Amino acid sequence: MLEFLSLFESWQTLRILHLSAAQRKPQEAEAWVLVAEIGSLSLEFTRLSQLSEDPKYFDAIQRITDQFVLQQNKTKLPGMWPVVVNAKDMDFAGENTFSLGAMSDSLYEYLPKVSYLLKLLTSSLGTKSF
Amino acid sequence: MPLPTRRWLFAGVLGAALVYTLFNFSTWRSIPTRTGLQSMKPISGSNPLAIPSHRPSDDGVFRWKDLQPQYPVVSMKALPSGRTVKIPKIQHDFKSKETPEAKEVREARLQAVKESFEHAWKGYKQHAWMKDEVSPISGGYRDTFGGWAATLVDSLDTLWIMGLRDDFDAAVAEVSKIDFSKSSEEELNVFETTIRYLGGFLAAYDLSGLRVLLDKAVELGEMLYVAFDTPNRMPMTRWKWKE
Numbered sequence: 001m002l003e004f005l006s007l008f009e010s011w012q013t014l015r016i017l018h019l020s021a022a023q024r025k026p027q028e029a030e031a032w033v034l035v036a037e038i039g040s041l042s043l044e045f046t047r048l049s050q051l052s053e054d055p056k057y058f059d060a061i062q063r064i065t066d067q068f069v070l071q072q073n074k075t076k077l078p079g080m081w082p083v084v085v086n087a088k089d090m091d092f093a094g095e096n097t098f099s100l101g102a103m104s105d106s107l108y109e110y111l112p113k114v115s116y117l118l119k120l121l122t123s124s125l126g127t128k129s130f
Numbered sequence: 131m132p133l134p135t136r137r138w139l140f141a142g143v144l145g146a147a148l149v150y151t152l153f154n155f156s157t158w159r160s161i162p163t164r165t166g167l168q169s170m171k172p173i174s175g176s177n178p179l180a181i182p183s184h185r186p187s188d189d190g191v192f193r194w195k196d197l198q199p200q201y202p203v204v205s206m207k208a209l210p211s212g213r214t215v216k217i218p219k220i221q222h223d224f225k226s227k228e229t230p231e232a233k234e235v236r237e238a239r240l241q242a243v244k245e246s247f248e249h250a251w252k253g254y255k256q257h258a259w260m261k262d263e264v265s266p267i268s269g270g271y272r273d274t275f276g277g278w279a280a281t282l283v284d285s286l287d288t289l290w291i292m293g294l295r296d297d298f299d300a301a302v303a304e305v306s307k308i309d310f311s312k313s314s315e316e317e318l319n320v321f322e323t324t325i326r327y328l329g330g331f332l333a334a335y336d337l338s339g340l341r342v343l344l345d346k347a348v349e350l351g352e353m354l355y356v357a358f359d360t361p362n363r364m365p366m367t368r369w370k371w372k373e
Contacts, residue, residue, distance in 0.1 A: 025373045026200055027357075029364035037321035037367045044328040048351045049209055051332065051344055057351055059207040060358045060365070067364075087364040106325075119214035 029087035038064055038087055039107030042114045050117070065114075067092055068107075081107065192311050194352040199359045244292050251289075251297060254281050260304060275322050276313045279304065284326045286334035286343070298338070305331075306342050310353050318369045320357050328354065 042061040049058035068081060071092040075081055082095035083104045100108065224236065250264075258264040258271035262280040265272055274280070282301050289298040328350050335343035358365045 024197065024200070024356075024359075027360050027366055027370075027373075029360045029362065029366055030368065033367050034321075037319075038365065040321055041324050041365070044324050044332060045351070046209075047332050047336075048328065048347055051335065052348050052351070054348075055206050055208050056203065056355065058209050059203060060355060060363070062207045063363050064365075087367070088362075090362055090364060116217055118210055119217060 031086045031088040033085050033087045034103045035081050035083055035085050035092075036103050036106045038085065039068065039081075040110050043110050043117065046114055046117050194310070194349075194356055197356060199356075201359055201361050201363065203363065247288060247292060248294070251285065251294075254285075273314065275326055276315050276318060278308045278310065278313070278327060280326050283308075283330035283334075286330055287337055290334060290337045302334075302338075302340060302342065305346055308346065310350055313371075316370065316372065318357075318371045320354060320365055320367050320369050323350070324354060 042065060045057040045061040049055055067090055072079060072081065075093040075098075076096050077098045080098050081092055081104075083097045083099050084095045085092040086094060098104070228236070253264050253266070257269050258281065260279045260282065261271035262273045262275045262277060263271065264281070282304065286298065286301055286305075289295075289301060328347055331343045331347035331350065334340070335347060353371070354365075357367075357369045357371070360366065
């Protein structure tokens with residue numbers, strides 16, 4: 001009897017999960033993204049992981065950071081990244097417009113800030129990116 | 131013959147003892163346990179890389195963290211550990227070597243900045259309370275960032291730093307009412323939402339230590355996390371969050 005009840009509860013929970021997943025359409029990152037938008041989430045997400053002790057937020061933005069680091073010297077102006085990047089195909093090096101101003105600036109602003117937050121002045125993020 | 135009989139007797143007793151022991155072992159292990167999701171204990175503390183198993187709440191309240199990801203993360207990257215570096219202080223030390231004249235000038239400027247903020251905050255309270263922004267010329271309001279009181283959340287840290295504690299307390303009292311499951315916006319700007327709301331809650335929490343601010347940050351983080359549910363885990367930046 002106990003096992004029957006627990007099985008029923010599990011099935012109910014699964015049913016709720018199934019409904020929730022079914023309600024959402026599959027999503028995909030966009031092919032045209034402002035670099036400042038995708039590159040300026042790291043400070044907040046890193047701090048959230050530190051304070052909540054849930055690594056998933058840091059994991060989420062570290063994947064983006066990894067791409068920035070990997071492609072930094074492959075862009076048409078090595079060292080910088082273009083204003084527009086392709087998040088769908090993870091191509092951060094294709095475009096040819098560069099800026100330190102709007103739509104781009106906070107990407108660079110966040111590099112030292114996140115380094116500070118992680119106290120990693122000697123990390124690859126810190127030295128390579130600078 | 132006496133010897134074989136004793137040998138058989140000895141074997142028999144040993145055999146019986148063995149069977150008895152094995153029988154006891156098996157009944158001990160087959161104590162019925164509850165099966166299914168309820169027997170999955172959350173992994174906590176010991177392994178920071180373990181993706182915690184989450185038992186969804188069944189109280190009928192919608193929670194972003196209850197959604198099952200379509201493209202779940204297989205191996206979680208952890209916050210870096212190991213040797214950290216002491217970073218020198220970059221802020222200017224105002225207390226040292228300041229002449230009384232210089233102090234007077236500095237404090238006058240500080241006061242001017244504070245008054246400027248107080249003017250803006252008064253306008254927000256009067257014309258756009260709990261809305262995103264004041265429309266300064268018309269005296270109305272606009273909900274340009276999801277309609278969750280963007281100016282209020284974004285200003286929490288400034289209120290604290292400037293010592294406007296009554297206003298800070300009044301603003302924080304409203305924070306728990308913000309409902310991140312509802313918005314009139316069809317498409318969320320993930321970047322704006324992160325820097326204004328998430329940044330706002332976290333900065334205010336870091337300054338004040340008030341638990342409600344961290345709770346709200348986590349609640350918002352759970353929502354924004356769903357924007358990363360894509361095949362390559364890159365986030366949607368202009369996110370159709372209701373779909």
